[in-house]
Amino acid sequence: MKSNDGHDAAILVIADALKQGGIEVILGGYDLTVDKFVDAIIQEGVHFAGISSYNGGHVPFFKAVRDALKKKNYPYIHLIGGGGATLTPEDIEILEQQEGIDKIFRAGERDSVLPYVNEHFDFSVVPEEPEALLEGVKTGDELALSKLINLAEEKARLDSLIEDHRNTVHHEENKNRATSLPDQSYWEEIGGERGILKTIERYKKCLSTLDNLVRERPSRVFGITGRGGSGKSTITDELILRFFKDGRMENKKVAVISIDPSSAGSGGALLADRIGYIYATDKNWVDTRRIFIRSVASRGYGQGIARALPDIVKILKAGGYDIFIESYGIGQPDIGVTRVADQSIFVTTPDVGGAQQIEKEDMLNIPGVVVVLNKSEHRGSRHISSLLRKKVPSERLFLTTAIEHRNPGINSLYQSLTQHLN
Amino acid sequence: MSLADIIQANDQYHRWIEESVDRAKKDKKYQKDLEQAWQEKISALEYRSLPTELEIPLIALPHFDHPAQIARYLGEWGFPGEFPYGLSIYPKAFLIVDNQREHEEPTRIFAGLGSPEMTHERFRYIVKQQQSKRLSTAFDTNTLLGRSADNPDYFFDIGEGGVSVTTYQDVLTLYDGFFEDDVSISMTINGPSLWMTAARLQAAQERGQNLAKVRGTSQTDPCKEDDAQNELLFPLGPSIKIAMDMFEWCSLHAPLYYPINVSGYHIEQKGATPIQQAAFTLANGFVYVDEALQRGMNINTIGKRLPFFFTSGMDFEYIALLSAVRRVWAVALRDAYGADDLNAQKLKAHVQTSGRSLYEKEIQNNISRTALELFYALLNYPQALHSNSYDEPITTPTEDAVRIASDTQAILFEEMGGFKDMMAYLSDSSGRREAYHRIIHGILDYFREIDQLGGTLQAKADGFFRDEISQSSSGYDQQVHSGERRIIGVNRYSEGRKESRTVSRVEVSGEVKRKRVDDVRRFKEQRDPKKVKMGIQKLQEAASSGENVFEVTMAIVKEVTLDEWTHALQEVYGMYRRKI
Known part of the structure; x- marks a missing residue:
């Protein structure tokens, strides 16, 4: 998230609501340039990026962010924004219809941000071709690094889920099952994520190939x-x-x-x-x-x-x-x-x-x-x-x-x- | 001086009032003195005949049946223009007598958009509507953060929400024709305030004005930036230091210019309650007083040169907020700091209606809100007054909205019976009295807390001011959200109300922005690079060695641009870390 000026009160309110709703929110900074904002989006590997703008000049700013992300082939992003009443209905129409901004929230709509994020977050955008990222990592390509780190975090998340599952099963005194991976019914229960396990297995292999590079x-x-x-x-x-x-x-x-x-x-x-x-x-x-x-x-x-x-x-x-x-x-x-x-x-x-x-x-x-x-x-x-x-x-x-x-x-x-x- | 001394002075003053009231109940001679003094005031009253032929006195004095009441009135409020200035610092503030006003009308309308040329044109329009020429300048974000208009990273921000200024030439253009002794120029700027003030003073000299006659003010309140706005260029310590450099220099060379405005407005806009606004702003004011004293300045000089800036909003406290602030200040200056010059005890204030109280929905309701906030402000007799334009929630004010805002003031001052007819006609009403006393208590309670935290600067460093403000802000938000705080047409009687807006936004075109970039580039190219380099070097030497940075800024401002000045000093002082 970024704010165009010192008016950060609304940003903090929305950030807090998102946090309470289980979302990880990164504060991008105040008064960012397009470059700084895009750098932050790529390095952080975020799925939503929000811009709060109050002073005017926002339509070209949004557009420039969108263009820069396209140019860098950033795949995940939903761009959202707000900033109160200085964003006129005409601006909103231009941004949403012509400039490819996904959603602009108007003054008084801050409660709709969390439902919007929940509705539009799509787990299926996470899996990548990890092998394809390795070359990028070697050359220090920020987007490749960021994507691989996203996978690292995803793997850690799944490991936690599996560990939790084992602990639960353990408590149910079913020790045989506890040593194996959860079965299909478990994955369906938590959102049908079995498919990603294959990607994670490939990710692990890729990571082990980095050992030599790290030594060098x-x-x-x-x-x-x-x-x-x-x-x-x-x-x-x-x-x-x-x-x-x-x-x-x-x-x-x-x-x-x-x-x-x-x-x-x-x-x-x-x-x-x-x-x-x-x-x-x-x-x-x-x-x-x-x-x-x-x-x-x-x-x-x-x-x-x-x-x-x-x-x-x-x-x-x-x-x-x-x-x-x-x-x-x-x-x-x-x-x-x-x-x-x-x-x-x-x-x-x-x-x-x-x-x-x-x-x-x-x-x-x-x-x-x-x-x-x-x-x-x-x-x-x-x-x-x-x-x-x-x-x-x-x-x-x-x-x-x-x-x-x-x-x-x-x-x-x-x-x-x-x-x-x- | 610590806040404890200021609390003590105020507590002592309070006790003194109670003692003199007690004495007036028992001591016959004292009773006689009081009655005689009162009688003298009454006999000296002038009378006037209203257009409706009603005869009234020029000053509203209460009827008292006992001298103890006189003692209380004099102690709590004082006559208009007399210590502790609860009613007013002037005896006849807004009165129109024989078709003349003793003091200038307080109207001051804020403007700034796009290029210096555009804003200059707007200034010409505004002064046509005013008897006295008072300009008030809003700057764009680039300017406020010390960036050049030709910085490609911030092209979109050029001229948005305020005028874009980067070079000395920009300042000449912006105020062209206004470098006159009867024009007062106010600049809402903090971080780059030294550069802007130096440019403005140099430009005045270049146009033949004597510095001793230059009138106006710049905001330069680093303390409130740290509390609220978050737009400093350097860390708070050096920011205060260089502000005081300018304060000291101006007291010697530009005695009619007010380089610092202690501002509560932004603290309130950030979410502070009225009492927080009053307490924190006064605490900040005392920081500057102490810093100036440490430089060996005289307390009477200091007191006369520190004007304040407050909000008037929809909350009840605003009926007496400024009155209460004035009393705490006057008692502190006289009894704690020992200022014996009456002008140093008098807190001069500019008041602006609350931008936070305005809403986009049913946008014309904002005209009523602003009018009522003006009324509360006027009951406190401020020295200058800005009324917000009703369209401010969505745009830099349009010309029509500015005219309505300025007319609203004139309607209250000139058309409506009251302020023009009779001084202090509602001033010691029971409601105002209640608010007044409770606010004074509230201020002193905060002072005690701040003092216990180790004083104002320590409390700031520990985040106390920001935390308090932020809690109030979310409380306010919650109240609006839940409907506990009723906003007509927004969360009350709002069903089926129209969403459609009737005003359009003022925009700065790409063409204007591109021209700004060209103008600034041209200015930079035409300079002698050697002079620029030497200027920057002189500035950095002064900053490193602790010399007066403003004096050096005056010497180099014609060559060194705003962004160069900023970066040069940041290399010495570092950047300000914005707080969350």
Whole structure:
């Protein structure tokens, strides 16, 4: 979703309603250009893209997005939009009838967005020819990467369903059945998805062929974790900015995998980290052709990551990317990210609590973890940093103020993380 | 100064009122003094004869049977024009006496669309309808975000919803013929405000105007951007710093120009309740006062130079919102900050009717809504007033709608008996009194909470203001949705109402947009690249070393365009991170 200006209230209301309805919503950003919006759609592999526009100038904007997606052969998309009363009935007619926009919602119609999405979401658009994507992955074609990641997420979803099924069967004390795949009647029950299993089997084979490629293309995986609000997105963004200003990184590409929790009740999610990457998505600051950002919902997997994460990491490694994983933190233990990352980074803040809290923090016991005390200008910073010093050696502890541009703490952190990268 | 000091001053003032009321019940001499003072006011009253031949006094003064009531009236409200300015900061605000008004009519109509040439034409049309020449400028998104009109990525946004300005030449064109001492120019701009103000002041000088005579204002309220609009170019800290650079510079060189407008309007539009609007806006105002004091500016100078901007909406609180705000400010300035110049204690306010209260459905009902909001606004005696055009939910206002909006004000001021005849004729009504006291309490309660969170800037950094506003916003939404908040013709009596619209949208043609791109390109090509480069370098040096950035902007604004200025400073300060 994108908003053309600061009027974001309606976007957030709709995003929340979709989330409550079980949909994963990615906030694309404010005031996007056509290019940025299309990049976001492709990298995120979304099925619906919504534009909220309030200021006028929207008819040509919608049209330009539609044209750009066509040009890039993006297959899945439903384009929807709204923005209140500045979209006149005449505009709506032009957009829906002539410009191939699927649906424009008028002021007061926000309740119809969720039913529309539910009605028009089609599982059959998910299967791909995975083999055909491999070449694209090797050359770093963003659309191929995105499609393969979609399959990775689809596989993870099915694995979860099968696991749930086994657990249910297990409880019914039918252990023989529990070891086999669910039968046809099960798939009919959950929506007739048996056909996709074949695609997933092919996907798995394809993924194993990537192993060689991954070995040939050494890349580093940084896993950033910490509580919500500790500044992970800002730190990631600032690190990426430095990466692109660093002469050593001229030929390198960066991918960001940003994981946010799914709602336990509805299964929906609001993935908003992309908005926080103000430098990483702006071509005035970085070479956006060398950066790939993907938002991922945890889908109840726990430990601050998603079931599909190892596959996604593998695909992006094969694409030749160095990777930042931004894990989510809702408490402890969120240490799942340490299993896929070469270097774990734990972000904390001065309001974390006292010595007892720090004692309990599992992340501090991960060998080689880098610890960032962000918001170090806040009260309590001296106390917390001295407690942290007892747990981690000083060369792995960084005091930062990430909201300050050119912050020396972030500079040191970047230098330390990249000292072995060439 | 912390908010705790301001709360204390207001609490003390409240106690002082109660004490003087008590004294007026017991102390005979005090009773006599009060009665005598009151009698003097009454004897000094001028009378007039209305067209209907009814004789009335020029000021509405209540009848009191006991001196304690006089003490309360003077403490709570003060006479019109007197401390604590509950009624008005002027004694005869909108009165027409002998066919003359003592103060300028408050009408200020907002305009801006397409190219500088187009908006300039609209300005000429607007001033024809006004006695005093007051222009108010809306800028397009590209301008507000410091982007050039020739940036191909944002071609569609050129001139939409406001005028497109990128170069010094654009500013000359936009205000051509208006660089006069009797014209006041207001610019609704925040992030790029320093550049725009510098261009406007340089242009005035170039056209022969003395800076000491230049009148007008720019919004420049980074605090409320962080709370509501989300359209800053640099992080909040540097944004405040450079705003204060301009504030300080103008106090020395352009004394009639108001570079900062502390704005509650956008906070309300984002969803704040009236009391949140009042409390948060005042809190922001005190941030600027404190910053200016830290630079060694005099509190009397500061107080005189910080005007405010509020909404008047459909909610009951608006009957007395500005009155309450004025009192809290006056008491704070006088008793906490020690401002002894009366003009520094007087909060000057521009009020605009609420855009959020207007609806697309049965769109002409918006004319009534706006008229009633104007009425509530006028009861509070603001210094300037903008009425929204009824077609704003769907378009940049059409000429007809602008005329109706401006006429509605004139009908209230000039045609209808009341504001033109008798000062403060409804001002201390029981309903206003109730609202007034409850709002003051509400404001101080919020101050206490903000103070406990570590003060205004800390509370902002922790998201307190935004969270509060966002909760109110969804509450409001829910009320409209459920029908608890009745909107006539929208969720009430709306069955079978027509959906069809009767106004068409104002559009900016591709031709106008292409011409903008050409004009800006030509301007950029014709400059001396060496001068541009040196200008940018000077600017970045000033920003890095903490010098006055506005002074340097004044020196380079003729060459360095808006987008170049923005990017140069972003390289030093970083970009603003919009909050969700």
